[in-house]
Amino acid sequence: MIVAERKPVEKVLEMIAPYKKVLIAGCYGCVTVCLAGGEKEVGILASQIRLARNKAGNPIEVVEQTVERQCDAEYLAKFQDNVSKVEAVVSLACGIGIQYLAEKSPVPVFPGVNTLFLGANIDVGKWEERCFACGDCVLDKTGGICPIARCSKSLLNGPCGGSQYGKCEVSKDVDCGWQLIYDRLKALGQLDKLKEIIPAKNWKRDKGPRKLVREELTLERD
Amino acid sequence: MKEIKFENLKSGSNLEKVLVSGQFACTGEIGPPTYASFEEIDKHAREMKGKVDSINFTDNQTAVVRLSSWAASLRLIYEHGMEPNLQVVCRDRNRLAIQSDLLGAYAHGIRNVLCLSGDHQTFGSSPGCKGVYDVDSVQLISMLKRLRDDGCFECGAECKINPKFFIGCAENPFGDPFEFRAIRLEKKIEAGADFVQTQCILDMERFELFMEKVRELGLHKRAFICAGLMPVKSPRMARYMQTGVPGMLVSEEFCQRLEKAEDPKAEAVNITVEYIKRCRQIEGVAGVHIMAVAWESIVPTVIEKAGLLPRPTF
Numbered sequence: 001m002i003v004a005e006r007k008p009v010e011k012v013l014e015m016i017a018p019y020k021k022v023l024i025a026g027c028y029g030c031v032t033v034c035l036a037g038g039e040k041e042v043g044i045l046a047s048q049i050r051l052a053r054n055k056a057g058n059p060i061e062v063v064e065q066t067v068e069r070q071c072d073a074e075y076l077a078k079f080q081d082n083v084s085k086v087e088a089v090v091s092l093a094c095g096i097g098i099q100y101l102a103e104k105s106p107v108p109v110f111p112g113v114n115t116l117f118l119g120a121n122i123d124v125g126k127w128e129e130r131c132f133a134c135g136d137c138v139l140d141k142t143g144g145i146c147p148i149a150r151c152s153k154s155l156l157n158g159p160c161g162g163s164q165y166g167k168c169e170v171s172k173d174v175d176c177g178w179q180l181i182y183d184r185l186k187a188l189g190q191l192d193k194l195k196e197i198i199p200a201k202n203w204k205r206d207k208g209p210r211k212l213v214r215e216e217l218t219l220e221r222d
Numbered sequence: 223m224k225e226i227k228f229e230n231l232k233s234g235s236n237l238e239k240v241l242v243s244g245q246f247a248c249t250g251e252i253g254p255p256t257y258a259s260f261e262e263i264d265k266h267a268r269e270m271k272g273k274v275d276s277i278n279f280t281d282n283q284t285a286v287v288r289l290s291s292w293a294a295s296l297r298l299i300y301e302h303g304m305e306p307n308l309q310v311v312c313r314d315r316n317r318l319a320i321q322s323d324l325l326g327a328y329a330h331g332i333r334n335v336l337c338l339s340g341d342h343q344t345f346g347s348s349p350g351c352k353g354v355y356d357v358d359s360v361q362l363i364s365m366l367k368r369l370r371d372d373g374c375f376e377c378g379a380e381c382k383i384n385p386k387f388f389i390g391c392a393e394n395p396f397g398d399p400f401e402f403r404a405i406r407l408e409k410k411i412e413a414g415a416d417f418v419q420t421q422c423i424l425d426m427e428r429f430e431l432f433m434e435k436v437r438e439l440g441l442h443k444r445a446f447i448c449a450g451l452m453p454v455k456s457p458r459m460a461r462y463m464q465t466g467v468p469g470m471l472v473s474e475e476f477c478q479r480l481e482k483a484e485d486p487k488a489e490a491v492n493i494t495v496e497y498i499k500r501c502r503q504i505e506g507v508a509g510v511h512i513m514a515v516a517w518e519s520i521v522p523t524v525i526e527k528a529g530l531l532p533r534p535t536f
Binding site for chain 2: 157179
């Protein structure tokens with residue numbers, strides 16, 4: 001999932017300082033699962049804003065609404081009514097949802113979360129990055145552990161000299177991605193895979209923002 | 223001195239000639255300063271002149287902004303008539319910038335290049351900067367080999383006058399996973415490394431174990447392996463390296479010898495000389511690389527006491 005965290009309320013209050021009526025827009029997708037921008041967090045933020053503004057003697061009207069996915073035009077349409085009645089929107093979706101909503105909104109849309117990474121929920125209250133969305137998966141060569149996301153230097157051909165006792169040179173709290181890869185390949189009896197030299201990567205940044213077009217699914221086909 | 227006739231040298235560098243002719247190599251290292259002057263580099267260069275076969279210039283070591291390694295290398299060539307070993311890390315430049323710098327470096331007479339990953343940027347002066355790591359050290363080695371042997375850039379385009387470097391790499395026998403270290407070195411040699419300079423040895427037993435694996439894989443016959451050594455002038459520094467530097471192993475014996483010594487600096491020289499002599503006995507070790515970090519002035523003494531003088535000339 002896309003993992004995000006809530007921005008501090010003070011930051012959000014700064015963004016919406018000039019406005020008297022705002023919409024807090026939630027998303028039932030990834031940000032609900034990582035407890036950053038679902039219906040519940042929309043309610044909490046709305047209450048915090050109302051309280052803060054009342055206390056400051058500058059009351060504000062806050063509308064709350066959450067849709068299935070803000071990265072999907074079909075669901076964004078559901079915001080239309082509310083968006084037309086407010087002066088600004090705070091979106092608690094990931095960066096994709098925030099931008100997509102902003103594209104469709106006549107009023108300013110502000111980010112209510114910081115979008116962090118593509119990761120997994122590894123324990124209660126803990127998330128960790130797992131994928132870099134590099135566009136050319138090498139997991140078949142590395143025992144199912146991504147060297148780009150898990151190695152602090154995104155090295156493709158083994159650990160740097162700073163790997164020790166299973167930890168990364170960056171911090172004793174960070175596992176060395178290549179130690180994990182080594183251990184996994186050893187367990188799988190596939191240590192031979194480590195000998196392969198993985199060539200310099202095409203980072204696929206050659207055509208601006210990356211796009212995917214599947215001709216068989218587009219509506220423009222004959 | 224008997225004149226040696228060299229054939230098929232890859233770069234023709236002095237270091238290559240020393241190693242190819244089977245003589246025990248001895249190289250030094252200078253960390254460029256964090257200011258815009260050659261003063262300190264000049265001083266150390268004068269101290270090491272005639273004592274080492276080549277001098278490494280570190281590339282923004284510990285991720286701290288320093289005078290660039292190629293600028294320091296040029297100073298060594300033009301001002302001192304000595305041979306540099308240009309260190310290049312993958313942290314600060316993409317493949318385009320690296321190749322560009324190396325064309326210039328070669329045109330200026332630089333012949334040795336040491337390819338490294340580089341310390342992570344969080345260690346240094348700009349911890350929030352974006353590490354590049356467009357290519358890793360193995361890929362960097364491949365890139366230089368292709369440029370040298372096939373005359374083409376990483377992208378495949380032809381390079382009309384191509385740089386012919388003596389390609390070096392590092393390996394850390396003290397990092398983990400230990401079993402992978404020799405395999406990783408094999409990858410670097412496979413990619414095109416001609417010589418190797420190891421992380422500094424402060425645990426000789428572990429290094430000997432590493433060399434056993436190197437010999438099992440026959441790597442010492444495919445590349446020249448130079449043992450990295452560091453005179454450590456204070457017991458406190460030794461302890462710090464033992465516990466505070468990721469990827470370092472410092473033996474208890476090493477620390478205690480410095481702690482018990484009346485004159486730790488003299489003992490540091492003794493240990494380094496002893497280690498050099500031990501390295502000479504290890505099959506597959508072709509030379510030593512002395513990294514006297516913040517103590518460059520001691521290098522000539524160490525080399526002299528180790529019986530490595532005079533250095534070969536060609």
